[in-house]
Amino acid sequence: MAEPVIEAKGLGIKFATNRRRKRSLREMFIHGTKRDPNRGAADFWALRNVSFTVTKGECVGIVGKNGTGKSTLLKLIAGVLIPDEGTVTVRGKVAPLLELRAGFNDQLTGRENVHLVGSLHGMSPETIQERFDEIIDFAEIKPRFIDTPVRHYSSGMKVRLGFALISQLEHPIMLVDEVLAVGDKSFRNKCYDAIERMLQNQRTMVLVSHNEGDLKRFCDRGLYIRNGELVLDTDIKGALDAYNADTKAEIAERKKKDDGKAA
Amino acid sequence: MASRTLAVWQNRKIVGHLVRRDLKVKYQNSILGYAWSMLEPLAMACVYYFVFGVVFAATGGARQAPGGPDAPGGYALFLLSGLLPWMWFSAALNDAPKALITHSKLITTMKVPREIFPLAIVQTKFVEYLLTWPVLLVFVFALGGQTGWNFFWIIPAVAVQLVLSLGVTLLLSSINVLLRDVERIVRILNRVLFYGTPVIYPMFRVMEVEALPDWFKALYAHNPLAGIFQMHHAVWYASEAPPASVLWATVGGSILVLLIGYVTFRRLESAVLKEL
Numbered sequence: 231m232a233e234p235v236i237e238a239k240g241l242g243i244k245f246a247t248n249r250r251r252k253r254s255l256r257e258m259f260i261h262g263t264k265r266d267p268n269r270g271a272a273d274f275w276a277l278r279n280v281s282f283t284v285t286k287g288e289c290v291g292i293v294g295k296n297g298t299g300k301s302t303l304l305k306l307i308a309g310v311l312i313p314d315e316g317t318v319t320v321r322g323k324v325a326p327l328l329e330l331r332a333g334f335n336d337q338l339t340g341r342e343n344v345h346l347v348g349s350l351h352g353m354s355p356e357t358i359q360e361r362f363d364e365i366i367d368f369a370e371i372k373p374r375f376i377d378t379p380v381r382h383y384s385s386g387m388k389v390r391l392g393f394a395l396i397s398q399l400e401h402p403i404m405l406v407d408e409v410l411a412v413g414d415k416s417f418r419n420k421c422y423d424a425i426e427r428m429l430q431n432q433r434t435m436v437l438v439s440h441n442e443g444d445l446k447r448f449c450d451r452g453l454y455i456r457n458g459e460l461v462l463d464t465d466i467k468g469a470l471d472a473y474n475a476d477t478k479a480e481i482a483e484r485k486k487k488d489d490g491k492a493a
Numbered sequence: 494m495a496s497r498t499l500a501v502w503q504n505r506k507i508v509g510h511l512v513r514r515d516l517k518v519k520y521q522n523s524i525l526g527y528a529w530s531m532l533e534p535l536a537m538a539c540v541y542y543f544v545f546g547v548v549f550a551a552t553g554g555a556r557q558a559p560g561g562p563d564a565p566g567g568y569a570l571f572l573l574s575g576l577l578p579w580m581w582f583s584a585a586l587n588d589a590p591k592a593l594i595t596h597s598k599l600i601t602t603m604k605v606p607r608e609i610f611p612l613a614i615v616q617t618k619f620v621e622y623l624l625t626w627p628v629l630l631v632f633v634f635a636l637g638g639q640t641g642w643n644f645f646w647i648i649p650a651v652a653v654q655l656v657l658s659l660g661v662t663l664l665l666s667s668i669n670v671l672l673r674d675v676e677r678i679v680r681i682l683n684r685v686l687f688y689g690t691p692v693i694y695p696m697f698r699v700m701e702v703e704a705l706p707d708w709f710k711a712l713y714a715h716n717p718l719a720g721i722f723q724m725h726h727a728v729w730y731a732s733e734a735p736p737a738s739v740l741w742a743t744v745g746g747s748i749l750v751l752l753i754g755y756v757t758f759r760r761l762e763s764a765v766l767k768e769l
Contacts, residue, residue: 243767335518338514346510350603
């Protein structure tokens, strides 16, 4: 079997609730490993004991309620958060479709921003030059606006430009965080087509979404995350079914409680 | 550490892009552009010249250039040779706390060695400093400044200053994410260090004051910045060359600051990423 592209082993990350972040400073200066007894209480594990592997060409959907650590997981894979426990190994370059406006500087024009952000993501100046028209065309930005500072753009324009640019990256791994929810209907359709095109050539994708249609359309495998733990790793339908069953149970529970209150 | 240094080196292009972007943003929205980076130190030089070169000189407290008022270049050149590198250090110090915060969007979406953001700040300010050199040279010729072999003091001066500013920037940028107080401290520090370092007055003046206790003088002379600015002055005034003890203090101190800054940066990295 081929080496997995993404490999997570016992992944865990905790966040400090309230003002505990000061502790990290204190720990650093006083004693790195000294622990006090009530330390664990205020820490909150956003993810714990998450292990899975993704092989090349797979498209994995992550489902779960809000605040259960889906985006945190993506960030750990992207390497922009450092896990407190376990390891995550990623073999290959990552195209992060996490925050599409990231890196745009409001003072610079659209053209300058495309060059800047493109090169920050590792595109060569020649590639950017070559694909520039394609990017602008895809983003539906009128040529007369491309030399306007980005601060005058509408938020839709910025997101479209961001997607158009990042979708040009040829990195083998794509991380997508609900960006499909942006833009109007016609742009969304274009995004779908672009993603489908990217998924050819054996590219790997990890997608976080609440949209069942999107998930079913692109993914063949689903990870269901509940309260920071990976409870199910199966095909996308199985994951969605489990998620929906849990949601239903929760709604029923709430109703019962409300009824109890009313009575 | 070696592998991280390598990673930073591999990402040097990104540093270049950040530097170019910062310079572009800074200069394109103003009509005078490049002139601004010169007007500020020149205006400051005029003020200090008026206060210390004219007013105090007339009342007997002259802060003249080493070698007396007749020395080549005079106090005006002495001021400029200290103020221009000071602008570099002080601008880097000012921007250091914000190095990571202003790029939080980029840092939380893109995997790059986080060290490149402080590095980009130091480099941007260094480029701005280099851009002040043509104007400095104009003044050198106009005021009749003289140099010789002592011109080569500029190499260690710039090298040590790069090391020190990088260390300070790494240290402050990471701590400030967790404790925003750093921004306030830096503003005060900027003032204190300006007068606590021989930037606008020669170091020997302090050493000659008899009222000052010896421990204070020792502390003063071994501030890493003192040695750096003595070297900057020594480029035009050979008599200002720092003695060996000051030289070692500045080299050793700067390397120590870089090490402390780097270790702090690495140890806080995980917490900083969560906070951004």
